[in-house]
Amino acid sequence: MRNQSGKFRWVxxxxxxxxxxxxxCLLTACPDSSGSNAPVAAPSDPNGAGVRPNVRSYIEATxxxxxxxxxxxxxxxxxxxxxxxxxxxxxxSIQHAEESNRASTCLWYTFGSVDAYxxxxxxxxxxxxxxxxxxxxxxxxxxxxxxxxxxxIPYDQRVTACDINPSTLPN
Amino acid sequence: MRYTLLGVFCVxxxxxxxxxxxxxxxxxxxxxxxxxxxxxxxxxxxxxxxKNRLQELLQATLTPDEFKRLEFAIAYNQSYGLLRDLxxxxxxxxxxxxxxxxxxxxxxxxxILPDAVQQEFLRVAASFDFSTxxxxxxxxxxxxxxxxxxxxxxxxxxxxHSQGNFFVNAAYVALHSGTxxxxxxxxxxxxxxxxxxxxxxxxPYTTLFEDGVIAAIRAATVPGIQPPLIWNLxxxxxxxxxxxxxxxxxxxxxxxxxxxSVNKILPDVIATMNGLQQPPQTVQDGIITxxxxxxxQPDVDLHAYEPNSTHVYYAHLQGISGRLDLDDxxxxxxxxxxxxxxxxxxxTYRIGVNYYSGSGPETAQIQIxxxxxxxxxxxxxxxxxGSSGDQSPIPVASITVTGDTTNGYKFDIVGGL
Numbered sequence: 061m062r063n064q065s066g067k068f069r070w071v072x073x074x075x076x077x078x079x080x081x082x083x084x085c086l087l088t089a090c091p092d093s094s095g096s097n098a099p100v101a102a103p104s105d106p107n108g109a110g111v112r113p114n115v116r117s118y119i120e121a122t123x124x125x126x127x128x129x130x131x132x133x134x135x136x137x138x139x140x141x142x143x144x145x146x147x148x149x150x151x152x153s154i155q156h157a158e159e160s161n162r163a164s165t166c167l168w169y170t171f172g173s174v175d176a177y178x179x180x181x182x183x184x185x186x187x188x189x190x191x192x193x194x195x196x197x198x199x200x201x202x203x204x205x206x207x208x209x210x211x212x213i214p215y216d217q218r219v220t221a222c223d224i225n226p227s228t229l230p231n
Numbered sequence: 232m233r234y235t236l237l238g239v240f241c242v243x244x245x246x247x248x249x250x251x252x253x254x255x256x257x258x259x260x261x262x263x264x265x266x267x268x269x270x271x272x273x274x275x276x277x278x279x280x281x282k283n284r285l286q287e288l289l290q291a292t293l294t295p296d297e298f299k300r301l302e303f304a305i306a307y308n309q310s311y312g313l314l315r316d317l318x319x320x321x322x323x324x325x326x327x328x329x330x331x332x333x334x335x336x337x338x339x340x341x342x343i344l345p346d347a348v349q350q351e352f353l354r355v356a357a358s359f360d361f362s363t364x365x366x367x368x369x370x371x372x373x374x375x376x377x378x379x380x381x382x383x384x385x386x387x388x389x390x391x392h393s394q395g396n397f398f399v400n401a402a403y404v405a406l407h408s409g410t411x412x413x414x415x416x417x418x419x420x421x422x423x424x425x426x427x428x429x430x431x432x433x434x435p436y437t438t439l440f441e442d443g444v445i446a447a448i449r450a451a452t453v454p455g456i457q458p459p460l461i462w463n464l465x466x467x468x469x470x471x472x473x474x475x476x477x478x479x480x481x482x483x484x485x486x487x488x489x490x491x492s493v494n495k496i497l498p499d500v501i502a503t504m505n506g507l508q509q510p511p512q513t514v515q516d517g518i519i520t521x522x523x524x525x526x527x528q529p530d531v532d533l534h535a536y537e538p539n540s541t542h543v544y545y546a547h548l549q550g551i552s553g554r555l556d557l558d559d560x561x562x563x564x565x566x567x568x569x570x571x572x573x574x575x576x577x578x579t580y581r582i583g584v585n586y587y588s589g590s591g592p593e594t595a596q597i598q599i600x601x602x603x604x605x606x607x608x609x610x611x612x613x614x615x616x617g618s619s620g621d622q623s624p625i626p627v628a629s630i631t632v633t634g635d636t637t638n639g640y641k642f643d644i645v646g647g648l
Contacts, residue, residue: 151646158604161279161305174284178482181276182339192322192331199315205275205307207369209376211603212282212303214259215290220639 107134107224112141118187123180127229132170133184135223136163140188140198147197153204165213165221258518258572262300263386263504265289270393270424270481271310272317272338272356278305281481285390288486288497306373306389308398311364317355321348340475340483349443349476356444357451361397361426370402372607375598377406379522381417382557382567384512388419388504390496392481393444396420396427403431410563417510419503423485423496428457435499437485437492440465441478466490514557517569519601519630519642521582524564528589531612532558533566533597534624538578538632543568544585544621552576560587575640579631583624586612601630601642608646 108116108130115137123129139160146152164181171177189195213221265285269278282305290298321330324347336342344352367374377387391399399420406413422436426448430436438445440462452458466478471490475483486493514520523533535543535553543550545558552574557567570580584595595610608627626647634640 154606157275160276162603164276164279164283168283174280174287174482175488178280178339179341182336182341185276185339186332186336186341189335190332192327195318195331195334196315199318202274202314203310203312206309206311207372208307208607209372209605210275210279210305210307211600211605212286212305213603214302215286215298 147201169218268395585620
């Protein structure tokens with residue numbers, strides 16, 4: 061009896077841990093979806109820190125030959141992540157939307173045209189919003205922005221929207 | 232202080248090799264605000280792309296001097312939860328797994344849409360009567376921006392797409408009525424994919440024959456309700472590289488490269504802009520501005536504390552870096568404080584209000600613009616405090632400025648401090 065009770069407690073403890081990790085992972089950075097426990101490789105540039113491993117892998121694999129592109133997409137991906145976490149907070153959602161627009165402006169500068177960056181950004185978003193919970197959180201975030209106004213950055217100053225100056229990156 | 236050199240930035244953003252700070256400081260004299268007003272199936276980043284597309288098109292068309300006189304913004308419209316409704320209904324029809332991984336790619340036109348998605352999209356788009364739904368409360372922040380830019384002497388052109396037309400039509404009525412109607416013809420509308428029965432101010436419109444959303448709305452219009460304006464153009468056989476299954480998207484259809492529609496919309500925007508009158512300039516533009524409005528009570532006052540500790544208010548209009556250049560004592564406002572680029576200080580500016588005189592509760596609305604950031608605050612004012620409130624105004628927000636003239640400045644606006 062005592063042995064069974066101990067087992068039960070052990071199973072319960074494991075269950076609580078799994079539940080806690082799983083719940084946290086719904087909206088925040090989680091282990092790679094592969095479930096691998098292998099150490100996460102360092103990002104290909106400093107802007108990659110803080111981006112979810114699966115998103116980072118996607119960006120690094122898709123844009124192997126351009127550090128500028130990776131840096132701009134990392135900037136955009138990090139804002140989406142923050143927007144998901146803070147989706148229930150209107151003030152923070154507005155702040156993240158401004159950050160998101162700056163990241164998009166950096167992408168625009170980097171890719172050279174709206175059509176080109178839109179395609180890349182949609183690809184990144186599809187990898188980022190890969191669960192029902194994340195989609196719902198993004199919809200909540202987006203609803204927080206209804207009725208707001210957002211100012212643009214002058215065309216010839218778009219480079220200032222980049223967290224990392226593209227001219228400092230090799231390619 | 233007026234900026235004297237057109238196109239010359241008062242802050243030079245010179246990036247050096249170690250520069251990693253994202254700055255958003257820019258100072259240039261502009262004469263016209265171009266606004267994109269989105270439809271309801273647009274996420275905010277998609278609306279931002281549409282604004283950028285307008286910027287891209289105008290940059291390629293206007294002379295550099297003409298283009299530098301423009302500034303751009305998004306008036307992001309309420310979706311009333313319709314995107315969420317679409318997401319949930321698609322999950323029921325197609326299974327959660329399909330929709331979870333494809334929803335945003337479908338909306339963005341990246342993946343081919345299953346027939347069921349197309350039908351559901353059109354059903355949701357056509358099922359909502361925006362003509363009765365859009366209220367001034369939904370528009371209050373848009374209106375505040377339009378009014379503050381008008382005070383700065385700027386013309387405004389709103390390019391409204393899809394259901395965004397209902398919002399801008401309502402905004403036009405609000406701007407031209409009430410206690411402080413626009414007195415000049417300085418606000419124009421260019422309508423794209425219009426589901427409404429008119430364009431405010433009789434502005435131009437472009438609706439395509441192949442626009443499936445507008446066709447669905449027209450088909451769903453019940454007797455007694457005015458149907459959408461009839462189509463007036465088609466991109467069919469134009470050779471344009473349009474890629475939108477519904478013939479409705481601002482980017483993939485209406486402004487697609489080489490399309491007949493982009494070749495109409497762009498001249499419409501320029502002609503509308505050129506046809507507007509420049510409103511009289513009542514206040515100065517600035518890298519930081521705060522605009523206060525309120526209701527019918529006689530007097531609410533705007534206060535600013537500068538980083539140098541100067542207290543700027545009605546009794547001390549001139550600060551070291553800013554100035555209260557509009558003071559009102561006869562109801563409604565506005566009052567206006569600005570900081571020019573040349574006198575910007577690092578540190579924290581604090582904005583507050585004092586309910587000076589009145590006989591009942593009042594509400595203050597404050598819009599703060601700093602760099603590319605905008606924040607709006609509503610402050611309830613229970614009772615007037617007279618001059619005793621001058622030294623302890625109600626805190627509205629703080630604006631913290633960091634950076635320098637070499638690398639540019641960054642602005643953080645925080646409410647309630």
